[in-house]
Amino acid sequence: MQSNYPYDAHAGPSCSRIKPRRPFVSAQHKPEDTSDGIFRVVLITSGSVASIKAPDIVGALVKSPYTDVQVVTTRASSAFYTQDAIDQSVRQALDGSQRVENGDSHAEEVGVRVWTDEDEWSDWKKVGDPILHIELRRWADLVVVAPCSADMLAKIAGGICDSLATSLLRALSPFTPVILCPAMNTHMYEHPFTARHLKVIQEELGYLVSGPQGAGKLACGDEGPGKMTDWREIVSLIEGYASVHKMQFPLGTRSSFGSTTASTNLQDSALTPRPPTPPTPGRAIALVLDGPSAQTISTPSTQKGDTALNMLGMQEVSRTGMWTGDSPAVQDWKSTTDAYGGNGTGWSRKWWMG
Secondary structure, three states: OOOOOOOOOOOOOOOOOEOOOOOOOHHHOOOOOOOOOOEEEEEEEOOOHHHHHHHHHHHHHOOOOOEEEEEEEOOOHHHOOOHHHHHHHHHHHHOOHHHHHHOHHHHHHEOOOEEOOOHHHHOOOOOOOOOHHHHHHHHOOEEEEEEEOHHHHHHHHHOOOOOHHHHHHHHOOOOOOEEEEEOOOHHHHOOHHHHHHHHHHHHHOOOEEOOOOOOOEOOOOOEOOOOOOOHHHHHHHHHHHHHHHHHHOOOOOOOOOOOHHHHHHHOOOOOOOOOOOOOOOOOEEEEEOOOOOEEEEEOOOOOOOOOOHHHOOOOOEOOOOOEOOOOHHHHHHHHOOOOOOOOOHHHHHHHOOO
């Protein structure tokens, strides 16, 4: 499809905060061949009370003129926030400046689009028309599932595509990173299926799993692990990826791992192009934080004795903070993540501790 970019686009040195028109076509909002300096995030929310934090996450992200956001909600998640709540959070974050810039006639369009299952096929009329979950996966530089309920976790691990959200995840290029933030009742989290599903998510799909929190009072009143990672930490994770993306793809260069240049760099590697991920619950991992001594970080265990490194399906972190055996492209990605030296140690400390 021929691109109309930058017409209708979130373009230039900063992105617009006008919600995209329907039907959504990625090529009208993202250049196909070069980077425009904008980092694009799709936030997926699923059926957990922690979905009430979606407006906070979106409001924090839009404060950066170089980050663009769209939201996909499942039917269950839509009970916890609305399109109006997201738009209000965006407008408060912008403090009215965007509305003035775009004129009063567009004030009601300032915000971030929340896509639902009903949107998936509502604009599709014939073969050749844009398909929403495909257009969103073309648009995204990063996908964040926060919160990820037990139901959503099971569906992703099983490859089920029964919603806009799960279809988008299944259609993603293996070069698009995914952050997954579990949020569920303690007994759901400690259920044997959860460990099995997280193992698939991390070791086969290569997703980064953040959380859940190891203790605390849940919305249902129970005490224990299961609370979603604090929304501020999720924003920090996303901002970290945005910083790396900006360094990897400066203005005017190829804009995604799916580009010809990046794909060529990875052709010689049989490894997944996504960075390695943290361990599943009950597993341990050796980290080099500072100096020659490694520390072992354990996550909440669901199975006694399941703490051996050789059960991870991963390799130890070397003294430089790199996973041994990484492809040159992945090593280059991680080497850029530490603002105080660029040796990857900061990446290991921040991302692999869960």
